[in-house]
Amino acid sequence: ELKVEQNPLFLSMQEGKNYTIYCNYSTTSDRLYWYRQDPGKSLESLFVLLSNGAVKQEGRLMASLDTKARLSTLHITAAVHDLSATYFCAVVLNTDKLIFGTGTRLQVFP
Amino acid sequence: EAQVTQNPRYLITVTGKKLTVTCSQNMNHEYMSWYRQDPGLGLRQIYYSMNVEVTDKGDVPEGYKVSRKEKRNFPLILESPSPNQTSLYFCASSLWRGSGQPQHFGDGTRLSIL
Numbered sequence: 001e002l003k004v005e006q007n008p009l010f011l012s013m014q015e016g017k018n019y020t021i022y023c024n025y026s027t028t029s030d031r032l033y034w035y036r037q038d039p040g041k042s043l044e045s046l047f048v049l050l051s052n053g054a055v056k057q058e059g060r061l062m063a064s065l066d067t068k069a070r071l072s073t074l075h076i077t078a079a080v081h082d083l084s085a086t087y088f089c090a091v092v093l094n095t096d097k098l099i100f101g102t103g104t105r106l107q108v109f110p
Numbered sequence: 111e112a113q114v115t116q117n118p119r120y121l122i123t124v125t126g127k128k129l130t131v132t133c134s135q136n137m138n139h140e141y142m143s144w145y146r147q148d149p150g151l152g153l154r155q156i157y158y159s160m161n162v163e164v165t166d167k168g169d170v171p172e173g174y175k176v177s178r179k180e181k182r183n184f185p186l187i188l189e190s191p192s193p194n195q196t197s198l199y200f201c202a203s204s205l206w207r208g209s210g211q212p213q214h215f216g217d218g219t220r221l222s223i224l
Binding site: 050100 | 141143145150151152153154155158160166168169200202210211212213214215216217218
């Protein structure tokens with residue numbers, strides 16, 4: 001059974017600190033997405049990672065993909081309150097099915 | 111404006127009363143999909159469609175039907191809703207698989223089945 005595991009599930013961090021969210025998956029995939037969801041809102045695409053070694057950066061967020069290790073990371077640099085949200089990784093299977101991780105709820109406090 | 115539109119946004123109904131949640135996209139996307147989101151379970155794919163008249167099951171298709179008669183529309187049908195289908199539902203669309211483009215999500219439909 002395919003599993004997509006994120007950790008931590010909940011992250012409370014102070015403004016200005018750095019942290020990494022991990023996304024591990026249990027089958028072969030060449031595509032992985034990261035999404036953000038604010039409470040009561042829809043999902044917003046953050047990053048599309050298409051190959052091994054892919055690295056994408058946008059503002060204080062940087063995502064990477066290691067297909068050999070079946071691992072993606074979302075690194076947060078110098079966190080600010082506006083980054084508080086739930087972050088999901090999603091793995092694309094060859095059949096085009098999309099499997100989401102359970103999400104990481106991030107809370108940034110002053 | 112490029113968007114995925116779901117209707118209704120909220121619905122409270124009773125067990126066994128057939129309902130349809132509509133989804134429409136204006137981006138000429140080939141791929142469309144339905145998900146349900148439940149606390150502690152994340153998002154789970156119900157059905158997806160690669161193009162007109164091409165649909166396939168996701169991870170939790172039981173109790174749901176879909177159709178793709180037109181490229182822009184992908185309705186989700188609950189023939190005989192039950193309380194365990196109470197959830198938040200999202201429709202999404204994207205270009206074809208090799209495009210490398212992410213899925214665009216609608217605003218969600220919150221269904222309560224009593």
